[in-house]
Amino acid sequence: MKYESTRGNHELVDSSEAIRQGMVPQGGLFVPVSIPKIDLASLVGLDYCALATKVIGEFLTDFSKEELAEVIGKAYQSSHFDNEKVVPLKMINDKVGILELFHGPTAAFKDLALQLLPHLLTLSIQKQQLKEEVVILVATSGDTGKAALEGFKDVKGTRIIVFYPKDGVSLMQERQMVTTAGSNTAVIGVEGNFDDCQNMVKDIFGDEDFSSQLSESGFELSSANSINWGRLVPQIVYYFHAYNQMVENGSIAFKDEINVTVPTGNFGNILAAYYAKRMGLPIKTLICASNRNNVLTDFFKTGRYNRKREFHKTSSPSMDILISSNLERFLFHLLGDAEVVKLYDGLSEKGEFSIDDAVISQINKIIESGYADEDEVKDEIRTMLQRDNYLMDPHTAVAMRVYKKYCEKTGDTTPTVVDSTASPYKFVKSVYDAISGVNSDHDDFRLIGELKEISGVDIHPALKSVASLEIKHDSNIKIAEGRQMIKTVLQID
Ligand SMILES: *Cc1c(COP(=O)(O)O)cnc(C)c1O
Numbered sequence: 001m002k003y004e005s006t007r008g009n010h011e012l013v014d015s016s017e018a019i020r021q022g023m024v025p026q027g028g029l030f031v032p033v034s035i036p037k038i039d040l041a042s043l044v045g046l047d048y049c050a051l052a053t054k055v056i057g058e059f060l061t062d063f064s065k066e067e068l069a070e071v072i073g074k075a076y077q078s079s080h081f082d083n084e085k086v087v088p089l090k091m092i093n094d095k096v097g098i099l100e101l102f103h104g105p106t107a108a109f110k111d112l113a114l115q116l117l118p119h120l121l122t123l124s125i126q127k128q129q130l131k132e133e134v135v136i137l138v139a140t141s142g143d144t145g146k147a148a149l150e151g152f153k154d155v156k157g158t159r160i161i162v163f164y165p166k167d168g169v170s171l172m173q174e175r176q177m178v179t180t181a182g183s184n185t186a187v188i189g190v191e192g193n194f195d196d197c198q199n200m201v202k203d204i205f206g207d208e209d210f211s212s213q214l215s216e217s218g219f220e221l222s223s224a225n226s227i228n229w230g231r232l233v234p235q236i237v238y239y240f241h242a243y244n245q246m247v248e249n250g251s252i253a254f255k256d257e258i259n260v261t262v263p264t265g266n267f268g269n270i271l272a273a274y275y276a277k278r279m280g281l282p283i284k285t286l287i288c289a290s291n292r293n294n295v296l297t298d299f300f301k302t303g304r305y306n307r308k309r310e311f312h313k314t315s316s317p318s319m320d321i322l323i324s325s326n327l328e329r330f331l332f333h334l335l336g337d338a339e340v341v342k343l344y345d346g347l348s349e350k351g352e353f354s355i356d357d358a359v360i361s362q363i364n365k366i367i368e369s370g371y372a373d374e375d376e377v378k379d380e381i382r383t384m385l386q387r388d389n390y391l392m393d394p395h396t397a398v399a400m401r402v403y404k405k406y407c408e409k410t411g412d413t414t415p416t417v418v419d420s421t422a423s424p425y426k427f428v429k430s431v432y433d434a435i436s437g438v439n440s441d442h443d444d445f446r447l448i449g450e451l452k453e454i455s456g457v458d459i460h461p462a463l464k465s466v467a468s469l470e471i472k473h474d475s476n477i478k479i480a481e482g483r484q485m486i487k488t489v490l491q492i493d
Pocket of ligand 1: 319
């Protein structure tokens with residue numbers, strides 16, 4: 001399997017090269033040149049690791065089956081994921097299952113990809129015979145930073161340095177990051193907001209002088225953000241696993257169709273479901289759920305993508321996004337590289353692009369979309385606990401509410417998987433306030449015990465002890481001090 005650029009501006013590469021580079025240097029994302037078909041019957045009865053080895057093996061063909069099986073076994077071992085199914089499907093009635101993607105070490109679905117990516121990256125480096133130690137730079141607004149830290153912690157041949165906006169992440173998120181152990185980790189608070197942090201990191205990536213200084217000392221920079229193919233491919237697996245669980249629990253017969261509802265930000269998770277569908281998983285409709293930042297809902301309704309709009313801070317911050325990077329891959333598969341170049345030139349020049357009505361109606365046959373506002377999210381969290389005895393986080397609540405609105409509108413009764421992307425204990429205050437109907441003055445750590453009392457749901461093991469863990473990282477810098485900080489961490493000069 002070879003990989004090409006969505007913008008036709010790179011030669012074909014192997015998967016290990018696509019993973020090592022992360023994105024196409026001149027702009028564009030790596031995509032597989034074709035989407036392999038898989039025999040559904042061959043996946044029946046497989047456990048998560050065996051299933052992952054099969055599905056991922058279809059895409060990463062320059063890795064041997066043995067190599068993949070070994071790293072997949074490490075990534076999803078029971079000391080990392082606190083559920084034997086890795087991604088358990090909880091049926092709330094005979095038609096709707098919630099796919100819990102938050103049983104990994106940081107309680108967010110990003111663990112599914114970031115527990116495996118470091119291994120794929122180190123194997124890729126070996127295959128490419130690079131001698132340098134790889135330094136992963138991450139700018140984070142919260143979830144990605146901790147998931148990447150846990151993934152890369154103590155992985156041989158790698159260092160990870162995470163920059164986060166000092167006053168721009170939740171108390172729980174900050175504490176999760178600064179208590180990370182591991183001899184190769186660094187976590188740095190930056191004076192500024194997330195955009196400042198991200199721009200600083202991008203600026204460092206583009207600085208050739210700095211790169212060659214690092215390279216002389218034996219280091220090479222790389223990135224762990226969601227446009228890396230190595231982060232997308234592990235996510236395809238859990239859609240097959242969810243399907244198998246629906247067959248096993250009798251909600252569907254083998255080969256029956258299902259729908260999938262995904263709380264969407266950067267469009268990676270839902271794109272993975274689209275790849276699963278193209279591989280042969282019987283998915284009828286993909287339901288794309290947004291919060292108030294509903295740029296995607298508007299796009300799927302009108303064909304016009306317009307990022308020039310007000311940015312809303314919501315209770316589902318991981319979906320507060322106006323440029324959904326992975327949409328580019330989806331459009332490539334429908335339209336080809338020449339059209340993608342036109343569209344994305346338009347996006348960077350004018351902040352918008354449009355596609356034909358004919359294409360939009362083609363897309364609407366596969367994707368339905370909708371959004372939920374803040375009141376609806378609160379109401380959904382409260383209702384789900386009262387009526388279905390299920391405690392959900394705000395991202396999951398967006399998906400559930402959008403799914404219910406879809407059912408009301410269409411009358412569709414197809415059995416459906418709703419993705420749950422974070423543990424409710426990661427967003428304690430939002431969840432607590434939604435359930436109690438008041439705006440509590442207390443912080444996440446004060447409310448976590450009360451939330452457990454009200455809901456009866458066990459606290460995610462990764463979050464239970466966060467407040468009492470030793471703080472291991474306390475460096476804070478100004479934007480201009482980024483390069484020097486990296487040198488200090490790497491003990492250069
Ligand atoms: C990252 C994230 C999302 C959005 O996923 P995309 O793949 O970017 O669409 C949704 N929920 C949570 C909790 C996340 O961390």
